[in-house]
Amino acid sequence: MDRDGTISEEVGYVNHTDRFALLPRSADAIRKLNTAGLKAVVITNQAGVARGYFKEDLVHQTHEKMKSLLAQQQAYVDGIYYCPHHPSAGEPPYRQKCSCRKPEPGLLLQAAQDLGLDLARSFMIGDKISDVYLAHKVGAKGILVLTGYGKGEWEYQRQDWKQQPDYIAEDLYAAVEWIVKSEG
Numbered sequence: 001m002d003r004d005g006t007i008s009e010e011v012g013y014v015n016h017t018d019r020f021a022l023l024p025r026s027a028d029a030i031r032k033l034n035t036a037g038l039k040a041v042v043i044t045n046q047a048g049v050a051r052g053y054f055k056e057d058l059v060h061q062t063h064e065k066m067k068s069l070l071a072q073q074q075a076y077v078d079g080i081y082y083c084p085h086h087p088s089a090g091e092p093p094y095r096q097k098c099s100c101r102k103p104e105p106g107l108l109l110q111a112a113q114d115l116g117l118d119l120a121r122s123f124m125i126g127d128k129i130s131d132v133y134l135a136h137k138v139g140a141k142g143i144l145v146l147t148g149y150g151k152g153e154w155e156y157q158r159q160d161w162k163q164q165p166d167y168i169a170e171d172l173y174a175a176v177e178w179i180v181k182s183e184g
Contacts, residue, residue, distance in 0.1 A: 020065050036183070050085050
C-alpha cells in the first residue's frame with residue numbers, strides 16, 4: 001500500500017508528525033488484511049528528504065506514529081519500505097536515480113525478499129496511476145483508490161494512462177474488501 005493519500009491524508013509533504021493523520025477506515029482496512037492472514041506492507045516515496053524539507057529521522061518518526069495509531073485500533077503493518085531519493089533534487093546521497101523510487105520496483109522486490117511475498121499473487125494499492133504501473137512491473141494487480149490524488153487522476157488523466165488499474169476503489173477499505181473477496 002502507498003502511504004500518503006492511501007492510508008493517510010494527503011497533505012503534500014509530511015514535514016512534521018502533527019501533519020500525519022490516518023484516513024477514515026484505513027485502520028479498519030489494515031485490520032481486515034491482518035484478520036485475513038494477508039501481509040500489510042507500506043511502500044512510499046519520501047522525496048522530501050532529498051529536497052531538504054525534512055531529515056530522514058522524521059520519516060521514521062512518522063512511521064512510528066502511523067504504527068501507534070494503527071495499534072490503537074488493533075491493526076498493524078508487516079513492513080514499511082520507503083525511498084528518500086529524488087533523481088534531480090537535493091544533494092548526494094539523496095540525489096540519485098535509484099531502483100527504489102516508485103514506480104521502479106526496488107522496494108517491492110526488497111519487501112518480497114524480506115517477507116516471503118509472491119508478487120504475482122500480490123496487490124499494490126495507491127492513489128496514483130504510478131502505483132498501478134509499479135504493480136504491473138512485478139506481475140501484481142494494481143488498485144487505484146479515489147482518495148488522495150486518486151479522484152483527480154481518474155477524472156482528469158485517465159485518457160493518458162498507458163495501463164488500466166485492475167480495480168478502482170472508493171478508499172483503502174473498499175480495495176481491501178475486493179482483495180479479500182478475490183483471495184477467497
